[in-house]
Amino acid sequence: MTAQQTVHRRSIVVDGLTTGYLEAGAGEPVVLLHGGEFGADADVAWEHTIPALATRYRVVAPDQLGYGRTAKVIDFVEGRRLRIRHVARFCATLGIESAAFVGNSMGAVNLLVDATSAAPMLPVRRLVAICGGGEILRNEHVDALYDYDASPPAMRRIVAALFHDPSYPADDEYVRRRFASSTAPGAWEAIAAARFRRPHAPAGGPGHAEPDYARIAVPSLFVEGGADKLKPAGWAKQLADLVPGGRSYVVDRAGHCPQIERPTVVNNLLLDFLAEDMGDR
Numbered sequence: 001m002t003a004q005q006t007v008h009r010r011s012i013v014v015d016g017l018t019t020g021y022l023e024a025g026a027g028e029p030v031v032l033l034h035g036g037e038f039g040a041d042a043d044v045a046w047e048h049t050i051p052a053l054a055t056r057y058r059v060v061a062p063d064q065l066g067y068g069r070t071a072k073v074i075d076f077v078e079g080r081r082l083r084i085r086h087v088a089r090f091c092a093t094l095g096i097e098s099a100a101f102v103g104n105s106m107g108a109v110n111l112l113v114d115a116t117s118a119a120p121m122l123p124v125r126r127l128v129a130i131c132g133g134g135e136i137l138r139n140e141h142v143d144a145l146y147d148y149d150a151s152p153p154a155m156r157r158i159v160a161a162l163f164h165d166p167s168y169p170a171d172d173e174y175v176r177r178r179f180a181s182s183t184a185p186g187a188w189e190a191i192a193a194a195r196f197r198r199p200h201a202p203a204g205g206p207g208h209a210e211p212d213y214a215r216i217a218v219p220s221l222f223v224e225g226g227a228d229k230l231k232p233a234g235w236a237k238q239l240a241d242l243v244p245g246g247r248s249y250v251v252d253r254a255g256h257c258p259q260i261e262r263p264t265v266v267n268n269l270l271l272d273f274l275a276e277d278m279g280d281r
Helices: 042-046 080-093 106-115 140-146 152-162 172-182 187-193 235-240 263-278
Strands: 008-014 017-024 029-033 058-062 099-104 124-130 220-225 247-251
Touching (some): 042 058, 042 172, 080 106, 220 235
16 A cells, blocks of 8 residues: 555544544545444445545545544434534535545435535535435344444344345454444444434434435435345435436445445446546546
8 A cells, every 4th residue: 555545543623523534545535424323433434445545536534423533422403414514514624625425324314415405515526325315124134223232242233234244243353343333432322312303203303304316416326235134125226316317336245335345346436436527537
């Protein structure tokens, strides 16, 4: 790995909140937003992605509020909007005025919610949604993500839900790594808070209604894991068809985190998509 591709762990203060992030490379910026499961963070989500994209771009991957090395904010009101605003302020603090954004799961949903809002906060130039947006299935795998009791067996069930390849939940070290992130002081509370809603309130709450995808005004790519246990088959094409010029791609033999499970396929897909706008071809 060249010096330009070295991944640096950094920390800044964004509106008074300590914010950890990874950074590598140089050039046009690409912002990576990780998923929302217990035990997620920028390191876990993007360790195979950052070095590949950093050969051409400046890549930044923040730990979102409540995750990794970022402040553990407990919020029962704004939830998603709070995290979107934090990412927007993070970009402004780093001087990022326009960027390609890639999100996985929650990160992708947040991108789509913002891009379809009346007043988007994120400086999105191109958008990639990996296994985020549209319908979520109701099954034991989704239950594993929501019913986490901060125990090692429960984390193993989360890992099993996320991946197609059974070697991931069978890997004790990998499960321990995610478990350690999920049990950092304040992490469980911050992530669990986003899952609560007031009794009798509509399911999902503010900001959780299905977006009007036709409002997305930037080139967009929807990436589906062909063996995703959490989402129905064909969701990526369904959403892409609603976005002007939207595209979709199915990564075979991959679950909810294809950028981890099939990194070479996803990295090549991202590099090709980003190059169309960045003038690298």
